[in-house]
Amino acid sequence: MPFYMQSSPEIYDSSDRKLILLDEVRELVRYRDLLFQLISRNLKTRYKRSVLGIVWTMVHPLMMMIVLTLAFSHVWRIELPNFSVYVLSGLLLWNFFSQTTNSAMSELLWGGRLLHRIYIPKGVFAVTALGTGLVNLCLSLPALFIIMLANGLTPRAPIIFVPVAILLVSMFTLGCGLLLSTLVVFFADTYEMFQIVLLSWFYLQPIMYPIWIIPESYRWLFAFNPMSYFLTIFRTPIYDGLWPPAQDVAIAAALAVSVLTLGWWVFTRKADQFAYYV
Amino acid sequence: MRDAMIKGLENAEERRETGENRQPQPAAAVIRLEDVAVRYRVAHEQIRTLKEYAIRALKRRVTYNEFYALDGVSLEVYAGEVFGVVGRNGAGKSTLLRLIAQVMRPTRGRVWRKGRVAPLLELGAGFHDELTGRENIFLNGALIGYTRAEILRLFDEIVEFAELGNFIDTPLRNLSSGMTARLGFAVATAAHPDILIVDEVLSVGDERFKQKCTSRIESFRRNGATILLVSHSADLVKSICNRAVWLERGKVRAIDRAAEVVQMYEQQG
Numbered sequence: 216m217p218f219y220m221q222s223s224p225e226i227y228d229s230s231d232r233k234l235i236l237l238d239e240v241r242e243l244v245r246y247r248d249l250l251f252q253l254i255s256r257n258l259k260t261r262y263k264r265s266v267l268g269i270v271w272t273m274v275h276p277l278m279m280m281i282v283l284t285l286a287f288s289h290v291w292r293i294e295l296p297n298f299s300v301y302v303l304s305g306l307l308l309w310n311f312f313s314q315t316t317n318s319a320m321s322e323l324l325w326g327g328r329l330l331h332r333i334y335i336p337k338g339v340f341a342v343t344a345l346g347t348g349l350v351n352l353c354l355s356l357p358a359l360f361i362i363m364l365a366n367g368l369t370p371r372a373p374i375i376f377v378p379v380a381i382l383l384v385s386m387f388t389l390g391c392g393l394l395l396s397t398l399v400v401f402f403a404d405t406y407e408m409f410q411i412v413l414l415s416w417f418y419l420q421p422i423m424y425p426i427w428i429i430p431e432s433y434r435w436l437f438a439f440n441p442m443s444y445f446l447t448i449f450r451t452p453i454y455d456g457l458w459p460p461a462q463d464v465a466i467a468a469a470l471a472v473s474v475l476t477l478g479w480w481v482f483t484r485k486a487d488q489f490a491y492y493v
Numbered sequence: 494m495r496d497a498m499i500k501g502l503e504n505a506e507e508r509r510e511t512g513e514n515r516q517p518q519p520a521a522a523v524i525r526l527e528d529v530a531v532r533y534r535v536a537h538e539q540i541r542t543l544k545e546y547a548i549r550a551l552k553r554r555v556t557y558n559e560f561y562a563l564d565g566v567s568l569e570v571y572a573g574e575v576f577g578v579v580g581r582n583g584a585g586k587s588t589l590l591r592l593i594a595q596v597m598r599p600t601r602g603r604v605w606r607k608g609r610v611a612p613l614l615e616l617g618a619g620f621h622d623e624l625t626g627r628e629n630i631f632l633n634g635a636l637i638g639y640t641r642a643e644i645l646r647l648f649d650e651i652v653e654f655a656e657l658g659n660f661i662d663t664p665l666r667n668l669s670s671g672m673t674a675r676l677g678f679a680v681a682t683a684a685h686p687d688i689l690i691v692d693e694v695l696s697v698g699d700e701r702f703k704q705k706c707t708s709r710i711e712s713f714r715r716n717g718a719t720i721l722l723v724s725h726s727a728d729l730v731k732s733i734c735n736r737a738v739w740l741e742r743g744k745v746r747a748i749d750r751a752a753e754v755v756q757m758y759e760q761q762g
Contacts, residue, residue, distance in 0.1 A: 227595050229604040249635035256621055256632055263623045263664075329619050333637060334595040334610075402543035487598045490591065491533065 235483045242336035249335070253322075253343040258350060272354040276303060280362055295425050297366040297454070303359055304450045305422035307352060312388050312442065313413050315348035319392030320399045320406055323489075327400075330490045337486040338479075341392045345385060352381065363453070371456035380449040380459070386471035387445060393478030397485050400492050420446060441470050521607075523688060523719050524570040524593055529602035531563040531588050531743075562588040564743040566602075570719060570736075577734035577751050578723045579758050584740040586723045590690055593721065608687025608719075611637070618677075622666040626657050626676060629665055633680045647683040654705070655679035675702055682709055688719045731755040 232238060243250070262268045283306075284299040295301055322340035329335060363370065399405040420443050426434065437443050444467040448459040534557045563585045570576045578586050591597040592604050619636045620629050630651055634644040652661055655675040660668055668676075682689075689710070714720060724730050730737050734751035739758045746761075747754045 225607075225609050227604070227606045229592075229595075229598055229602075246635075246638070248639075248641045251641075252632045252635040256624060256628070259628065260621060260623045329636060331591070331596060332594070332618065335636065335638075398543070402546060404542040404544065408543065490596050 239338050239483045254346040257347040273358045276355045276358040304453045308449050311352045315344050315388045316392045319344040319396045323396040345389045373452035373458045376452045383467050383471040384445040386475040390474035390478030393482040397482050522569040523572045523607045525605040527603040529566045529599045532600040561743045573717045574735040575720045577730035577737035580740035585743040610688045611686030626661045651679045651683050690721045727755045
């Protein structure tokens, strides 16, 4: 009994390329089921053998908070009200960025052995990393909410800005992930080098400490750190209960759009060569 | 599996010769290559680290060795034929298949194809050990390019063909390698492809399962699928292919009826 595919016969013509940038977007839409499968694989396999399963995504930040609050507010003696909310909000955003960029690289390397044999739109891997990171971020937000309430902070109206901040940081992160995964195909040591960059980058921004412990004369240096704008627009509505400064929002938006465009452009231009190298 | 497949195809051949199951004459081209070239650029010394590259780039010492894996190749493959590709190692056979499977793009020229390609990938590439058979069917199906609706429609058929039975919800790490391989074959060929690419020896499970694979490939052919076969073995190509191309150092030496191409290849190759 023949059971042919019902989709219309696909025509592939190597000379039919209009704008590679948009072709890849169209292909991603066509492969949306694959995106969904890969993201759900990541979520399922992460906690596959554990009893609590996905609940760990929420428990983990809570546990981390208890340790950090004890360690920092008592050992370091940083006098900052509601220190744990301050740290956790910064940490969640940072973890989202570092995990997503790292997994963009490892997803592409994992897919490498498939790229020799079957056609897959290569952008799938970076977008999968982003989707997984977003789900994890959203699942840990309830933990942040609990810590807020425990510290006597009730969310105020500006909290509705948080999704916008997440959208902007996602665009920036995807752009970085695309650039890094392009590099890692050609140079395997990109991954290791990026770990060192991440480690120092982490301490070069006000996540574990408030900006005012830095002497005034050095503070301008922080303006060169793109992450600091995303930290500000994400943390201000949560920690201070205020709308983020318009200037920071504007810079963050400009960074998000330009890095994503650059990443997408570089990635799609080089993607055809991946099969030769991976 | 290749042996099994050959047998299947030979059977099909016999049947066709005896007038049973007569094939419609191949007419329309399903694959067309026009003056295709693929250039590889290989750095003289293999540079794999960024640091090394930066140092060499500064010293202006990144030099490349260019060579053409394929050069000026033009050919057509028609619907329903079994098309053979012969040539020695490094003649460009694998590159040719990769172009057709859309895994690589030509440096020059045009590759045109009509219909869905099923590559018999290394069975199980893309599987995940921690996921169950069921979950892996959906994952692997999506990798091959099926939509969720298609997988749902083919699901029972895949499970039945792979003979997973009660193990469908067991994580793959607990299944035998034979079961995994069967699952891979079942997913890859669940929907009949328009073009099937066979380019290496695959061994799938036991004799009985090989028979099943054989009859499935045979039924592809009966239903008008085009089969591309790459082989070192001239005899194999002669016995099952309608037409064949002989590649040498990236160029077409001959393209004709399989028997004639193979004869030339054996005499001069």
